[in-house]
Structures are given as structure tokens and as C-alpha cells.
Amino acid sequence: MAKPKLALYWASSCGGCEIAVLDIQEKILDVANAFDIVFWPVAMDFKYDDVRKMEDKSIDLCLFNGAIRNSENAELAHLLRAKSKALVAFGSCAHEGCIPALANLTTKDAILKWVYKDSPSTVSLNGGVYPQTHTKMPEGEIEIPEMWGTVKSLDQVIDVDYYVPGCPPQPFQIWNVIEYILSGKPLPPKGSVLGADDKTCCDECPRERKEKKIKKFFRPYEILPDPNECLLDQGIICMGPATRSGCGALCTKANMPCRGCYGAPPNVVDQGAKMVSALSSVVDSQDPNEIDEILNQIADPLGTFYRFSMAHSILKRVDKI
Numbered sequence: 001m002a003k004p005k006l007a008l009y010w011a012s013s014c015g016g017c018e019i020a021v022l023d024i025q026e027k028i029l030d031v032a033n034a035f036d037i038v039f040w041p042v043a044m045d046f047k048y049d050d051v052r053k054m055e056d057k058s059i060d061l062c063l064f065n066g067a068i069r070n071s072e073n074a075e076l077a078h079l080l081r082a083k084s085k086a087l088v089a090f091g092s093c094a095h096e097g098c099i100p101a102l103a104n105l106t107t108k109d110a111i112l113k114w115v116y117k118d119s120p121s122t123v124s125l126n127g128g129v130y131p132q133t134h135t136k137m138p139e140g141e142i143e144i145p146e147m148w149g150t151v152k153s154l155d156q157v158i159d160v161d162y163y164v165p166g167c168p169p170q171p172f173q174i175w176n177v178i179e180y181i182l183s184g185k186p187l188p189p190k191g192s193v194l195g196a197d198d199k200t201c202c203d204e205c206p207r208e209r210k211e212k213k214i215k216k217f218f219r220p221y222e223i224l225p226d227p228n229e230c231l232l233d234q235g236i237i238c239m240g241p242a243t244r245s246g247c248g249a250l251c252t253k254a255n256m257p258c259r260g261c262y263g264a265p266p267n268v269v270d271q272g273a274k275m276v277s278a279l280s281s282v283v284d285s286q287d288p289n290e291i292d293e294i295l296n297q298i299a300d301p302l303g304t305f306y307r308f309s310m311a312h313s314i315l316k317r318v319d320k321i
């Protein structure tokens, strides 16, 4: 019997999700045995034309990581959607935009200006040279993808069947997903979040939470936190209350706060708003001015509360750019 066909692809991503697949260690051999890997550009020499020539819906499972921030990412998302039966937004970038979507806090023009003109490491000739989508060279025309003004999650561009959260997803959760698919059991309902659980990171965290009131926030390097006490109770911003469970509270067990990479818990529309609501119960003041002073101690609140979920946030651009 023919093996099911598997495709893996990265769009705008750091590559960590691809490495996380290899982190399932020797079980990657079971994956290679069980699937016919038909597209995995990071590991093998496949061409986009190989995919274009495939019949529609001939790929059984596609793990697509990375956000959509340029024309090439979008083209491959549409192509792989057409060719795949089950398409998974794999990892936080595809799921909710993750770090690439923090670019939505500024503009494409501002990003290009900084990178190609103003950054201290840029030596700018003639005021800086911006990349062009088409450049004529003696050997022919070079074409590069067009960068978008707004970074999108995968489901803001194509129809997604399942989500596997995490930056990157934890190897044991990746294996759980693959094992489930290999078991031949009926697939979960479309839109399900796989490789995660249905509570919050706080539910998995072994630290004692006393709901203390706090007047001062600290960056993790500013204090030596008590290893047994809730980090939020100690004034360190921990996204645990606003983050889906499933990783086993890896970070808090290593004395670092949860940064929120598994995304919002079930039934929460906006991870950042949920975190603001969680903070409102720990700030030790009723005086609006003092509350402002306390909250102003939080460095980069947008980047902290929406580090992984900016594209999915209810905060959207007013102007289309």
C-alpha cells in the first residue's frame, strides 16, 4: 500500500520549527518510514515546480510553518493548500504571526528605511539602496518576492485545518500529533488546536500562587526569583494566565517567565487583553495615577503581551498599507 504523503514548508520563519521536527530524534526515522516525504526544501532538494505538477489533494499532510509576509509566502500557501488534504499551521508564526508579526507595530516603509538606510550597521551609499522586485542584470532579470506591509497568520491567507502552537512546538507534542495521524484514528474536528491542552500554563506550573499584590515590576535579570513562588507574584511579567497549556510549563520550571508562545487559552479572543485583565488583579493600588506609574514600569507592553499573537490580535491597522 502506498505511504501517505507528507510535505513540510517554511514561510517567514526563523527555522526553529524545522529544527523542532528533527528534535523528535530517532523517531524521525519512523516518520520517514511511515510517510513518503514529497516536499521539504530545508532538508532535501525539492523545487516548487515539483509541487505544481502534483495532483490537487495528493499530499495527505502538510506542516506549514512561518508567517505570511511576502508574495512568495502567499503563493506557496495557496499552492500547498490546493495540493494538501490536511494542512496544519505549525508553530506560532503560522498560528498567530509570532515574532514576524511584531512588524505590524510599524510600517513597511519604516522597516526598509531602518534596515537599508539608518541602522548603525548600514553603510549607505547614495542614501541607501532598497531591494527591487525586478532587477535587470547582464545575465537576465532577477525577481525577488514583494514584501507585504502587514504580516499575516496562515489562516488570514488560506483555509487552515489544524493548528499546532508553540515557538517552536515541543518535540513530544509534535510526536503526539504525528503518532495520532499514523494511528489512523478519525481526524479531530477542523480548526482544532493539536499538540496542546485546554487549560492555561498556570495550571501546569508547579509554582505556588498566592495572588499577591505588587507595586513594582522587574525584568527577569533584575532579581533572583524564589524558585517555588509564582513569578507574577514576585513582580515578573509571566504570561502564564494568558497562555494555553501543553508545554508542561517548561520556562517557569527553568526559573524564567512564560512568554506566551502557545498562544491564547481556549475561548480567549485576544491574548494581550487577557494578560492585561490578569494584571489588573495583581496591581496594588486603586489610585489611577499610581496604577499608571506601576504599569509604566512594564518594558515594551505591546511586544510583551503580543510577542506571539500580534497578527491574531484585535488590534488592527486603521489604514491599509
Ligand code: SF4
Pocket (backbone or CB within 6 Å): 012, 013, 014, 015, 016, 017, 018, 065, 066, 091, 092, 093, 094, 098, 099, 166, 167, 168, 169
Ligand atoms: S514559531 Fe518560533 S521557532 Fe517556529 S519559525 Fe516562528 S519564531 Fe521560529
Ligand code: SF4
Pocket (backbone or CB within 6 Å): 201, 202, 203, 205, 206, 207, 208, 209, 229, 230, 231, 232, 233, 238, 239, 240, 241, 249, 252, 257, 258
Ligand atoms: S503566572 Fe507564571 S509563574 Fe505564576 S503560576 Fe502562572 S505560569 Fe506559573
Ligand code: SF4
Pocket (backbone or CB within 6 Å): 166, 167, 201, 243, 244, 247, 248, 249, 250, 251, 252, 257, 258, 259, 260, 261, 262, 263
Ligand atoms: S512556558 Fe510559555 S513560553 Fe515557555 S514553552 Fe511553555 S508556553 Fe512557551
